[in-house]
Amino acid sequence: MLKLHKIHTKYGHIEALKGIDIHVKEGEIVAIIGANGAGKTTTLNTISGILKPVAGTxxxxxxxxxxxxxxxxxxxxxxxxxEGRQIFPLLTVKENLMMGAYLRKDKLEVANDLEMVYNLFPRLKEREKQLGGTLSGGEQQMLAIGRALMSKPALLLLDEPSLGLAPIIVQNIFKIIVDINKKGTTIMLVEQNAHMALSIAHRGYVMETGKIILEDDAKALLNNDEVKSAYLGGH
Incomplete structure (x- = not known):
């Protein structure tokens, strides 16, 4: 479904991605883990077209x-x-969600998808008329994911969905990510919480300083001693 071949991306003279290869099959959850500054967000921004690679396809x-x-x-x-959710703080929850459907013309389907998002995130239904900026961090993350779902994604790129959230909220968000995947959306997940990401992913990649250093089934990565000591706190 998605294939990155020898991708190089630069910020000025600094090479942030050094010839990475990644593939995602339809129906998968693929996790990219790695330390801060490894190039994970750059990878997503390059796929999205926010950044243009200098080489590769x-x-x-x-x-x-x-x-x-x-x-x-x-x-x-x-x-x-x-990353950081980037919702519209001065729009209501519903207006934020409808921004996700901005390019869509299928009014009836949009209404159905709004109901689907409210079913996934009942909290958003309760706060429908509240301004986005007044929501808690967890609610804003739900809103950011809900807004993306209103675009009818075939492939959803998630950048650090657990960032700054309490553990119980993180568990809830990850459970919903699995639900979204089961409903047919392929997911690519960039996450510092390596344990959480690998526990729901099918496959994973480990990034270090702009390179992919490991690729394997998620379960194998969870049991890999190097990955354990570097990213899973040794347990």
Missing amino acids: IEYMNHDITKWPTDKIVAEGLIQVP
Whole structure:
């Protein structure tokens, strides 16, 4: 479904991605783990078209999207939930969600998807008329994911969904990510909480300083001694 081949991305003269290869099959949850500054967010931003690679190719659904503008990528169902949520603080919960459906013309389907999001996140239904900026961190994360789902993603890119959230909220968010995947959305997940990410993923990649250093089934990575000592607190 998605294939990155020898992708190099730079910030000015600094090479942030050094020729990475990643693939995602339809129906998978694929996790990318690694320390801060490893290049995880850069990878997602490069896939989304926010950053343009200086070399390499990105294929999505058999299209070469390497040079596509972001809006065209979004229209094809490749949707990113950015790090730090980036909701619209002065819009209501419902208005934020409807921004996700901005490109869609299928009014009836949009209404159905709104109900689907409210079923996944009952808290958002309760807070429908509240301003986004007045929500808690966990609720804002739910809103950011809900807004992305309103775009009808085929592939959902999630950047640090657990960031700054209490453990109980994190468990809830990850349970919902699994539900979204079971309903047919393929997911690529960038996450510092390596244990949580690998426990729900099918496959995983480990990044260090702009390179992929390991790729394996998620269960194998959870049991890998190097991964354990570096990213799972040794347990």
